[in-house]
Amino acid sequence: MTGATVPRDAPAWNVSRWFNVDGAPSLSSLRGRVVFLHAFQMLCPACVQQAVPQSLKVAAAFASTDLAVIGLHTVFEHHHAMGPDALQVYLHENRIGYPVGVDAHRDGDTARHPLPLTMQAYAMQGTPTLMLIDRQGRLRRQRFGLVDDLRLGAEIATLLAEP
Amino acid sequence: MTGATVPRDAPAWNVSRWFNVDGAPSLSSLRGRVVFLHAFQMLCPACVQQAVPQSLKVAAAFASTDLAVIGLHTVFEHHHAMGPDALQVYLHENRIGYPVGVDAHRDGDTARHPLPLTMQAYAMQGTPTLMLIDRQGRLRRQRFGLVDDLRLGAEIATLLAEP
Amino acid sequence: MTGATVPRDAPAWNVSRWFNVDGAPSLSSLRGRVVFLHAFQMLCPACVQQAVPQSLKVAAAFASTDLAVIGLHTVFEHHHAMGPDALQVYLHENRIGYPVGVDAHRDGDTARHPLPLTMQAYAMQGTPTLMLIDRQGRLRRQRFGLVDDLRLGAEIATLLAEP
Amino acid sequence: MTGATVPRDAPAWNVSRWFNVDGAPSLSSLRGRVVFLHAFQMLCPACVQQAVPQSLKVAAAFASTDLAVIGLHTVFEHHHAMGPDALQVYLHENRIGYPVGVDAHRDGDTARHPLPLTMQAYAMQGTPTLMLIDRQGRLRRQRFGLVDDLRLGAEIATLLAEP
Numbered sequence: 001m002t003g004a005t006v007p008r009d010a011p012a013w014n015v016s017r018w019f020n021v022d023g024a025p026s027l028s029s030l031r032g033r034v035v036f037l038h039a040f041q042m043l044c045p046a047c048v049q050q051a052v053p054q055s056l057k058v059a060a061a062f063a064s065t066d067l068a069v070i071g072l073h074t075v076f077e078h079h080h081a082m083g084p085d086a087l088q089v090y091l092h093e094n095r096i097g098y099p100v101g102v103d104a105h106r107d108g109d110t111a112r113h114p115l116p117l118t119m120q121a122y123a124m125q126g127t128p129t130l131m132l133i134d135r136q137g138r139l140r141r142q143r144f145g146l147v148d149d150l151r152l153g154a155e156i157a158t159l160l161a162e163p
Numbered sequence: 164m165t166g167a168t169v170p171r172d173a174p175a176w177n178v179s180r181w182f183n184v185d186g187a188p189s190l191s192s193l194r195g196r197v198v199f200l201h202a203f204q205m206l207c208p209a210c211v212q213q214a215v216p217q218s219l220k221v222a223a224a225f226a227s228t229d230l231a232v233i234g235l236h237t238v239f240e241h242h243h244a245m246g247p248d249a250l251q252v253y254l255h256e257n258r259i260g261y262p263v264g265v266d267a268h269r270d271g272d273t274a275r276h277p278l279p280l281t282m283q284a285y286a287m288q289g290t291p292t293l294m295l296i297d298r299q300g301r302l303r304r305q306r307f308g309l310v311d312d313l314r315l316g317a318e319i320a321t322l323l324a325e326p
Numbered sequence: 327m328t329g330a331t332v333p334r335d336a337p338a339w340n341v342s343r344w345f346n347v348d349g350a351p352s353l354s355s356l357r358g359r360v361v362f363l364h365a366f367q368m369l370c371p372a373c374v375q376q377a378v379p380q381s382l383k384v385a386a387a388f389a390s391t392d393l394a395v396i397g398l399h400t401v402f403e404h405h406h407a408m409g410p411d412a413l414q415v416y417l418h419e420n421r422i423g424y425p426v427g428v429d430a431h432r433d434g435d436t437a438r439h440p441l442p443l444t445m446q447a448y449a450m451q452g453t454p455t456l457m458l459i460d461r462q463g464r465l466r467r468q469r470f471g472l473v474d475d476l477r478l479g480a481e482i483a484t485l486l487a488e489p
Numbered sequence: 490m491t492g493a494t495v496p497r498d499a500p501a502w503n504v505s506r507w508f509n510v511d512g513a514p515s516l517s518s519l520r521g522r523v524v525f526l527h528a529f530q531m532l533c534p535a536c537v538q539q540a541v542p543q544s545l546k547v548a549a550a551f552a553s554t555d556l557a558v559i560g561l562h563t564v565f566e567h568h569h570a571m572g573p574d575a576l577q578v579y580l581h582e583n584r585i586g587y588p589v590g591v592d593a594h595r596d597g598d599t600a601r602h603p604l605p606l607t608m609q610a611y612a613m614q615g616t617p618t619l620m621l622i623d624r625q626g627r628l629r630r631q632r633f634g635l636v637d638d639l640r641l642g643a644e645i646a647t648l649l650a651e652p
Binding site for chain 1: 547641642646650651
């Protein structure tokens with residue numbers, strides 16, 4: 001892991017709707033697996049052109065029984081253009097098969113509360129942001145922006161190697 | 164030019180709304196310039212990841228007084244997710260500054276007439292599609308899918324060199 | 327063409343050995359065709375990783391009856407490691423089929439005259455350098471370093487379109 | 490690790506000359522570290538364009554106290570063009586700073602014994618080949634051809650995580 005941060009428990013997810021999954025994945029339901037959580041917006045260019053394709057590669061490279069790949073749609077601007085119906089089209093067109101949650105807004109009111117709740121809980125600075133959560137549910141890595149494949153592969157495998 | 168097709172006059176554009184421009188560009192108003200017309204959908208992966216970035220490079224590489232770069236939003240599916248308001252966000256986020264028109268649907272009714280009118284007039288097979296129109300307004304090249312930069316640069320310059 | 331330089335006749339080539347061709351191509355023998363001349367060294371990283379692959383793409387994209395692609399091995403350092411025998415291996419391994427000439431050194435003496443003669447005649451600053459010569463044999467473009475595919479395609483086609 | 494092979498002790502290296510290092514690295518001197526061993530030829534296109542640049546990225550991404558990056562120049566063809574003096578130029582031009590050994594030929598006779606000894610001992614099929622050796626000196630991965638960055642990063646980190 002780059003940086004030296006005291007690991008803390010990953011904050012809970014506050015999701016208004018899930019796609020590609022029955023039920024609602026949670027940190028406790030995923031305990032025992034490493035979680036690759038990537039926050040994106042469907043109209044953010046760096047997300048669409050680089051971070052989401054990388055997430056698809058991650059999902060293909062690791063067994064889902066070891067690594068859970070989870071997308072989080074953290075819309076903090078242009079809410080009218082990135083609602084759940086539009087997201088569903090985006091997921092379909094990009095053949096994204098792993099679970100994706102819609103980050104919830106307080107009272108469901110994006111006008112008064114544009115910043116979604118999970119994004120706030122993690123103190124994300126923007127999109128794309130990737131997070132790695134270890135088998136004990138601790139947030140071990142959070143990165144705003146892009147990470148190269150070589151280092152990302154190494155960071156994931158380092159957590160996978162932990163008991 | 165690849166292929167050997169008899170040039171024909173480019174069909175007129177049927178656009179319900181223009182972005183990034185005052186007034187409505189038309190083939191006759193652009194007569195004398197070469198036109199690079201690229202049809203896309205804002206949620207089509209190959210458009211977003213490759214064709215639109217290439218169009219931005221084309222717009223940067225050639226003087227707009229010689230070459231008019233025009234985008235055409237030819238939505239033929241998932242209309243609810245790709246309306247003009249969503250397109251406006253897309254153009255803003257991707258810093259697209261050249262004129263982009265919304266291809267019109269008959270009676271403005273996307274449910275009964277999902278295929279837009281200009282797309283039909285050009286017999287486009289899907290998105291992305293690029294078209295090159297010469298200084299006389301003739302359609303000289305139409306290609307569904309991607310074209311590599313080297314050949315595209317050559318095709319544009321070939322038309323620019325014509326009187 | 328970028329820049330505004332008065333075209334001058336391209337200097338003659340001074341080549342000690344040709345590969346991939348019978349006889350010795352010259353500017354006068356190529357008169358009537360556009361010439362894409364690219365100077366490289368087989369152990370120059372930017373040449374090997376980018377400029378030579380681009381030259382192969384150029385050779386594939388244009389008809390050789392219109393455009394003559396010519397390589398020039400302008401060795402100005404590490405002469406012992408880049409002699410004609412090593413070059414022959416390089417051409418074979420990289421499947422380079424267009425004519426490549428070895429830029430000659432005065433008196434064939436690389437120790438006393440490390441800079442080869444054609445490189446001097448063109449006042450090249452290093453490798454890779456690409457040059458475009460028009461149908462009349464005039465040097466219309468010379469560029470040290472890399473050029474992107476879109477602009478290169480356009481520059482070649484602009485010269486091809488001239489009578 | 491992809492595939493399921495019984496690990497065996499990595500064969501010893503038979504090197505006629507080392508670059509970029511004092512003394513001669515050996516598997517026993519590196520015991521305790523993971524070893525990324527990459528076999529290449531300086532005139533093999535896939536080596537030069539992809540495998541060597543990837544090895545430089547690996548060397549930059551991991552601490553050398555954890556991971557030893559070692560190049561092995563396994564020349565099995567065109568020996569006259571890829572001797573040690575030419576290799577030295579190649580290493581210099583490509584700014585390769587990690588240790589690189591020249592794989593030895595029996596009796597130093599490349600004409601009678603074109604295949605070098607270490608290449609034979611590992612039963613390599615060609616170049617590029619990458620090998621991963623664990624902290625106990627066992628060969629855990631051998632791959633002829635290219636491996637993508639994401640998987641390579643993961644494979645290295647998996648071995649680094651072992652005691």
